[in-house]
Amino acid sequence: MDNTIQYIGENLIPGKIAHGFIILSFLSILYTVYASYKQIKSGTIDDNRWQKLARWSFLTHGISVFSVIGILFYLMITARYEYGYVYDHVSDDLPMRYIFSAFWEGQEGSFLLWMFWHVVLGFFLIKKTKSLESPVLLFYSLIQLILATMILGVHVGFGEYTYKIGSNPTLLLRDIFDVPVFQKENYLELLEGTGLNPLLQNYWMTIHPPTLFLGFASASIPFSFAAGAMYTRDYKSWLTPVLKWSLFSAGVLGLGIFMGGIWAYEALTFGGYWAWDPVENMSLVPWIILVAGIHTNLIAKSTGRAIGSTLIYYCLTLVLVLYSTYLTRSGILGDTSAHAFTEMGLSPQLIFLVGFFAILSTWLYFTRLKEIPKQEKEESIYSREFWMFIGALVLLFSGIIISTSTSLPVFNKIVSLFNPSFEGSVINDPIPHYNKFQIWIAILISVLTAKTVYLRYKANGMSAQQTKSFALPQIAYFAIAAALTFIMSFWLDYFHWKYALLTVTCWYTVIANGAMLIKGLKQNPRIVGFVCGHAGFGLMILGVIASGLNEESITEDNFLLREIVLDEEERNSVNLIKGKPFFINNYWLTYESDTTYDKTRRFKIKFEREDSLGNKVETFYLYPNMLYNNKLTKMAAVNPSIKRYVDRDIFVHVTGLPGSQTDIEVAKENEDSLVYITYDMMIGDTLTLSENKKVVIESYSYQPNNEEYKDSQSDLGLSAVIRCIDQKMEVDEVIEPVLGLKENMLYQYPDQVNDLNIKIKLNEQSFDNFFTQENELVYESFTVPKGGSFDYKNTSYTVKTLDSNVEDRNYDKQEGDVVVRALIEYTLDNGDNRSLSPLYVIRGSKPYSIKDYDPVSGTHIRLSHINPANEEFVFQIAEDVRDAKSMIVDIAENVPRDDIIALEATIFPGINLFWSGTILMLSGFFISWWIRYKSKYA
């Protein structure tokens, strides 16, 4: 590229400053790692110089990261398109409320978001960790160091080959794309930004990523404690302080995943809150492993057992977080996931990220395997720790199963490196595949969480009395659970005994933990946390059974006859024609209207439910919508609308529209493919089309009644009022196509009768039949004083007022103009009062007259002269020649309907059980965290 071009309007300084801060953030976090290492190696409690240096450099790092973020925000808010990241994620028409979403839409922004939380949590960590600070900070900073390389944007050369480390968000657009537009020095004026993907223009995009990344960032903390403990060979003192961080992380990470589920359900029409998509799976697995780690951590804290397992789980959590980052950002999921990032050439670096921490953890663990404290004697099966340990193993198993299936694309890739002809394999039908294993995990977990909470740590056995007081309540809880399952069967179908069993075990844990709360709350209020967690898990799974297994379609159309119908096939959409009620599965559905505002087109759908006797028992409206893209040329996304009941949701979305409504190109193609025939008709004429359809030109109007025309704010308009009749079809509809004149251009506003597949346009020639051109007008002159009147062709015209302070759409005011406007009133034969306001302008000593025209009466009036001496005014008046009444129309037949939508309506029973169960479960983590955070000794 030619570097000598002096570009206009670029502001390169903020980018340079930000890049400086990026490099500073990298160097300072590198120094934090080094100083923490030195403190561990050579420092003592009294000699904490290195520790202080580590803190200062971490602070420097934090300020650098905040500065980069601040500058990038500034560039985005001010829409500096010379920066590639700004150009890619902001556009001129992007509403300011989406600026955060735009910030973390891309890879670099989301890494910055992650680093932001890492810094914030790091400050708390330094403040709270006390004696373990240096080992924890060493590993915590090491993670941040590698994250920092992701935005470094440095090119490293190995001989011929150069490799890019990180992707710098301050790169200039002209350095990213080499296209000739950058030959222009004013290229910035030509750019308007790409903007945020309309699918992501949603408030969930504002709150879901920050929560998820706070979860990711906080998942580094248990790892840092674990790695620090192994590195310093201090295996016990970290077990208590780490727990509150782990609980916080599990709560936040869980909340982030949960928000993704709500988003998918509420806005994205993925057809539910969970689809076992790889991206979803790989954020769930670290959470599952973290939860397993929390449980072994509790064992280790209370009994001294399972320290090794806790170390493994916490290290694995971080490695899996990084692995999920690799999967979602490397593009490897391209074939299998609906929502991965675009590939950015960072794959090798991401693999390094995962590999580095996997190897580091493994090395730390195996070099210290013999030292990690163990107890010779095995746990008793009467002890709580035994069953908690089993529970953690079950969770580990669950995580392994999910991540193995999800990693199939990685496996394919690795095999194809050695065997290029290898045919990659895929999971045929993911949802049943994952469900069939996870159902057993859920059964085991619910049983374990129900009974284990009643066992004691370090118990060695049970006396007969103890056995009785343990077993009898359990039997009672189980019996209640079975009864509830039976009662629920009147509401839900279980379809298979496995689901009935799962329902029993879920109720069992809900009841057992509920009873625990009632019995134990007074003695130990701290049980609230785990009781909520366990019971919430049970309710959540019950919600899954209800809403997932018993989901049913209102709009399922089973009556269509076709040659071949496949078993898997679901015919879930029905067509609705505007204004025509359609009856299906006890509901009358009516597509009443639609409105377009901004980029959103909202459909108003009326639902009327009928009981078995045919009485309408319930009426409500739902408003599913669709979004157009930023240029308004294409449909970009559809959003559902949900009717919420306590026991169910009715979930509605538009699944299809005629092509002409979704894409301006298709609309053009469709229009071009229509065959218009031109007819020259007199007012009152009737034309007979194919199949005896009749078209009558009833009248015409100079004040067209057509929405599109009215919106256009044209100068003049002419419409034909046309009645279209088909007696056989019992159709009788009046339409009004329009010709509009705006700034000397004629525009057609066609109208159509969808029921008859007719579309009519007014031919442009019609215009000359109804409006007389200026040079064909015959003007007559009248001289009148102010307030006087004159008669022209049986109508009396009165000059009402004259004013010189004129704002008129026919006139552009200029400095030094002398202008007079006359208001002339007159009454038509039919009694209509009309008025006209011609202008008289003197500009630069030259007089101009600006005429006014009344299309209704066809009157043209000019104020052609003012005599200042005797205050007399000369008006010129003319009338359109309106004897020709021939209307030339273009008529097309066989026009596809444009007033039709395909709609899908689904009932999700018991979905509120899922939401409330999940919230309860997550609040369990937060309650436990809060209790430990507040208590002095924990």
Added chain:
Amino acid sequence: MKKSHIIAFIAIVAAVSIIVIGSKDVTTYGDFSMAENAPGSVKIAGTLDLNKPIHFDIEEDPNSFSFYMNDKANNRKKVIVSMAKPQDFEQSESIVVTGKLKGDTFYAHDILLKCPSKYKDEEIRLRAGLDKEKVG
């Protein structure tokens, strides 16, 4: 026998059975010839044939659209998918359909599109923007 051994034994049995059961859920991206003999549904990867008609008429059937697909062995077959035509279908770089072959038509209940990435799109747009400049 120690409890940890029992647990390990159960875990191994569970792992083996999961692998055996789970591996049945796995297929490869095949071509149409594979679908001829398959008992269940198969996944076929290929590309959209833009020279043949893509048919979707919402009025006729909102739950179905059809197109012609070339598989990896360059066999062309008509594919009928039992859902509305997805957005940007015509732009897809590659397609994976899941379903069954009946006669000469492949009936799919699921379709996955791989579309050009946003970045590639951008480059095209920038280039197009320049072309417009030249004309203007």
